[in-house]
Amino acid sequence: MTNKLYGQSRRTVLKSGVAAAAVLAAPGILRAQSPAPVKVGLLQPISGAFALDGDLARIGAEQAVKEINEAGGIKALDGAPIELVVGDSRSNAEAGAQATEDLNAAGVAGVLGGFASGIALTATQAASRYNLPYIVDCAVSDTITQRGLKNTFRFNPNFSMATDTALKNLVKLNDDAGKPAKTVALVHEDGLFGSGLATIMKNRLPELGFEIIETISHPTPARDMSNVVLRLRSLRPDLVIPSMYYNEFVLLARTMQQQRVKPMGVYAVFGGAASSYRFVNEFPEAAEGVMDCNHWGDPKNPKSAELKTIVEEQGKFYAYNTPINYSVVKVFAQALEKAGSTDKEAIIEALSTQEFESGVMPYGMSKFDETGQNTSALPLNTQVQGGDINVIYPEEFAQAAPVFPANK
Numbered sequence: 001m002t003n004k005l006y007g008q009s010r011r012t013v014l015k016s017g018v019a020a021a022a023v024l025a026a027p028g029i030l031r032a033q034s035p036a037p038v039k040v041g042l043l044q045p046i047s048g049a050f051a052l053d054g055d056l057a058r059i060g061a062e063q064a065v066k067e068i069n070e071a072g073g074i075k076a077l078d079g080a081p082i083e084l085v086v087g088d089s090r091s092n093a094e095a096g097a098q099a100t101e102d103l104n105a106a107g108v109a110g111v112l113g114g115f116a117s118g119i120a121l122t123a124t125q126a127a128s129r130y131n132l133p134y135i136v137d138c139a140v141s142d143t144i145t146q147r148g149l150k151n152t153f154r155f156n157p158n159f160s161m162a163t164d165t166a167l168k169n170l171v172k173l174n175d176d177a178g179k180p181a182k183t184v185a186l187v188h189e190d191g192l193f194g195s196g197l198a199t200i201m202k203n204r205l206p207e208l209g210f211e212i213i214e215t216i217s218h219p220t221p222a223r224d225m226s227n228v229v230l231r232l233r234s235l236r237p238d239l240v241i242p243s244m245y246y247n248e249f250v251l252l253a254r255t256m257q258q259q260r261v262k263p264m265g266v267y268a269v270f271g272g273a274a275s276s277y278r279f280v281n282e283f284p285e286a287a288e289g290v291m292d293c294n295h296w297g298d299p300k301n302p303k304s305a306e307l308k309t310i311v312e313e314q315g316k317f318y319a320y321n322t323p324i325n326y327s328v329v330k331v332f333a334q335a336l337e338k339a340g341s342t343d344k345e346a347i348i349e350a351l352s353t354q355e356f357e358s359g360v361m362p363y364g365m366s367k368f369d370e371t372g373q374n375t376s377a378l379p380l381n382t383q384v385q386g387g388d389i390n391v392i393y394p395e396e397f398a399q400a401a402p403v404f405p406a407n408k
Helices: 010-016 051-070 093-105 117-128 159-176 192-204 226-235 246-258 277-282 302-313 321-339 344-353
Strands: 020-023 038-044 082-088 111-113 134-136 152-154 183-189 211-218 239-243 265-269 291-294 355-357 365-367 380-385 388-393
Touching: 038 051, 038 093, 038 321, 051 082, 051 111, 051 302, 051 321, 082 093, 082 321, 093 111, 093 117, 111 321, 117 134, 117 152, 117 192, 134 321, 159 192, 159 265, 159 291, 159 380, 159 388, 183 192, 183 226, 192 211, 192 239, 211 226, 226 246, 239 246, 246 265, 246 277, 277 388, 302 321, 321 344, 321 355
Parallel strands: 038 082, 038 111, 111 134, 134 152, 183 211, 183 239, 239 265, 265 291
Antiparallel strands: 020 082, 291 380, 355 365, 380 388
16 A cells, blocks of 8 residues: 655645655555655656646656565665655746755755656756756756756656667668658657757758658647648658657647548657557547657566556556656665765765666666766657557567558
């Protein structure tokens, strides 16, 4: 059974923006029992436009804490359990920075998460003022680890790493099919995440033999994709490459379906919905055949299936937020073990110099370089096939062969 004990009064919680404080302890471990719990902050969008992502991230993080505590806590700290303190970024960068300030005031040993690039940028900056260790979960902007912040580490691949993987696999996909795709339309949200990826794509795709015939940006949130899809319909690109968040991706895919816009393939990069079972279950026809290069747990690790079951037992749909936040908590717990201390400098030193098992993510051993980037982070390519999400690249993690062209 999971116990949730709130460390602050409700009035204080609401005032500070710290949405919840939870002790997830093994049965029989009492709060008053020594040693004292190690507080670990989880910064996620619990409310606002990205609340779905934050909720799935929380489930993954809580499961990791549960397992760690049931296994005896942090052994280097005399078995101290982990107490997860959840901060709500409210899906915007300014609130994310404030929630990080609140987590620091709550006495956390480090902060994990961030989700979106804009939020992770302000949150890590806020954490740096206190030399508070911070591990980013899935924000991808290269800038996050290029500011010389010694407290900041990123577990997931950045823009450049993910794009390298996505383009390598795209070329293989097209070559294996006889090179049918020659033209591309990029559709992206106009924030840090989408604009950054579009810029990289515009620089890289032509040298790989693809002609970019249009780059279309849209605001987040967007309420209508009719004009975007009408433009795609007139352009008739062989490939549509979207980079956007969940709601906008669903809107784009459904509008394309309704207007019968059927390119050879929809090849998303961090496509928001293409690696979400909510999209697959609620809009199966729009989702079928969509490919994505995204954060995704190792499908051959039994823990991946277990996490999916845990999410579904709560009446929710599984997505990448759960495995990556499960894994980030596991990495931070290892850092506590290696540091043998909750001292911030000691934890940062451990993260900077040691290697870590990567939980359920397909990263092998994770090691952060001098900028704080995990050098072994790897996105996987997925495709919606027959109402399921299958990994298609790389081969060592593949569950099925790609179907391409999806529309002949």
